[in-house]
Amino acid sequence: MKIKYGIDYQYLPKDSDRPLDDGEIVGIEATSESGQVILPNVGDYVHIDNSADGGQRSKFSGKVKSRLFNYVRINDDEVFCGVNIVVEETDDDWGKLIKE
Known part of the structure; x- marks a missing residue:
């Protein structure tokens, strides 16, 4: 059996219900074969940066x-x-997640 996957993200702003x-x-x-x-x-934690696509797609950060x-x-x-992966806005300090 072949399984095809479509994976995408949605952003949940703080104090939003949906x-x-x-x-x-x-x-x-992806597929089960790929x-x-x-x-x-x-x-x-997820950071999505779509700035290189000229504003075609949203960019956001948060916690799954x-x-x-x-x-x-x-x-x-x-x-x-x-x-569908929902990423929720948080008040977490991203500077404490990784040292760059």
Whole structure:
């Protein structure tokens, strides 16, 4: 069986009930045959910098609040899994996470 994955991110600003839907932010695609993709887990910090694309995509930083895996069977031999990762705005001091 072949599994196709579509992985993307949404940003949850502080004091918001729902994340923003800004379209494709990172747009990772993979298959069960393409090898391993490392994804952040709940509690991990994420920084997404899309500044090189001329403002086409959002950029944000925060902590992973949730990961949703939505599986849809396409046919007997193929399944699509949409992975949505919600990154929540935090007041954490990023200077304490890494020394540059």
